[in-house]
């Protein structure tokens with residue numbers, strides 16, 4: 025027997041309508057490039073998002089047409105997040121940190137017709153102007169300086185829509201947004217998010233055991249709006265009616281902490297690098313910021329070192345680790361200690377919190393070796409595979425790229441993980457970053473996290489270097505904190521408290537910085553290039 029419920033499409037339009045009917049006065053705060061603060065509210069957002077939708081229609085943008093954005097996190101970007109999808113268009117966020125060739129490739133591959141660009145990002149656009157096939161470029165002034173005459177100002181574009189424009193009725197499976205993977209291997213690949221995926225993801229992200237968003241919260245997404253839709257925070261916050269605060273281009277720790285204090289932020293989301301900077305600033309300036317009691321932040325994008333969890337606990341901030349991917353809208357797992365484990369000794373609870381966490385509702389996980397799922401014993405690693413309603417079923421317009429999906433419809437994540445009997449997922453490595461020494465696997469992530477727990481270490485990345493006898497051996501590239509000293513032996517002794525001798529890096533090399541990807545992760549491919557000619561025999565006994 026079928027249930028007797030209405031068919032009601034899960035689209036972004038009812039979120040927009042809800043925001044305008046219920047939360048018009050809730051604030052949206054944006055920090056501008058000159059550091060001044062711009063204040064608006066959901067009422068303004070919805071009016072302007074509707075005007076943007078009407079202007080897109082007047083400009084001839086049809087259902088499914090891509091509207092690209094090249095913008096920082098701020099209120100105008102949010103207008104595009106809502107305005108383009110409710111018009112039936114696809115909001116395609118572009119990453120300004122990509123090189124011009126990649127950016128032009130992505131714009132052309134996506135078939136973007138119209139670009140909305142911050143005035144401060146015009147130099148990024150101008151580097152691709154000749155190679156990117158865009159029909160129209162509209163400039164959002166964020167500096168107060170006049171828009172160069174060859175471009176149309178955003179305010180003028182907003183005037184072009186008809187006042188009688190009515191939002192179209194959309195199907196929930198229509199595309200709403202698009203993002204290309206950061207493409208550490210091969211060409212970047214586009215992921216097309218449906219309205220339904222974004223709506224369901226918003227419900228899930230808001231749950232108490234995920235980002236825990238209520239109307240009374242104030243969220244500051246540090247993760248860029250061009251990185252998987254700021255992990256879905258703006259949509260989830262809009263549905264909840266929570267105050268949103270955007271940092272613009274100012275992502276240094278002091279600016280962020282000032283904004284946290286001033287706007288009474290209760291929720292945030294960002295990558296571990298950002299949190300490392302914040303923790304360092306909090307430690308260096310005790311008592312300088314009065315942060316909200318109950319401040320809770322999500323850390324994702326890369327493994328969260330244990331010392332960061334401990335450090336944030338010290339400052340009364342709860343950090344929760346989440347794991348996901350561009351292909352997953354992005355939420356996959358979030359970590360919290362289950363009530364049945366809350367009596368475990370403190371070190372055990374800390375070890376649990378350092379895992380990537382429990383699968384979110386409707387996200388199914390399995391770890392696989394060959395064709396077989398490995399047991400959930402917390403020890404046997406396998407490639408993590410996932411499926412669920414907000415997980416991509418294919419890439420955009422790349423029919424030959426189906427090898428990332430199994431025949432029975434699971435996405436191969438490329439991450440190697442264990443799953444313990446309680447269901448906690450622990451990512452050991454990207455498949456290509458695992459180190460195989462003498463036939464045994466060594467997790468570079470575990471070594472990195474332990475190294476970053478040493479008081480003198482700011483950052484550490486570990487890579488495999490070919491070795492004649494052992495196949496591969498680990499090399500650690502380490503950045504020391506300003507004013508601290510440590511030598512290779514100090515760090516190896518520190519690691520020896522937790523790791524067997526054969527797992528220790530044979531070489532510890534001190535560097536000025538670790539190369540990073542455009543979204544702030546360690547770029548290990550670059551490190552491997554830097555150490556391509558490394559000769560073990562000169563430096564190490566190879567005595568793993």
Ligand code: AMP
Pocket residue numbers: 205206252323324325326327328345346347348349350351354380437438439451453454543
């Ligand atoms: P992206 O699509 O750029 O967001 O990258 C997704 C990849 O980032 C995942 O496949 C993981 O390798 C990595 N990643 C994301 N979150 C975490 C995490 N919490 N711990 C470890 N790796 C992570």
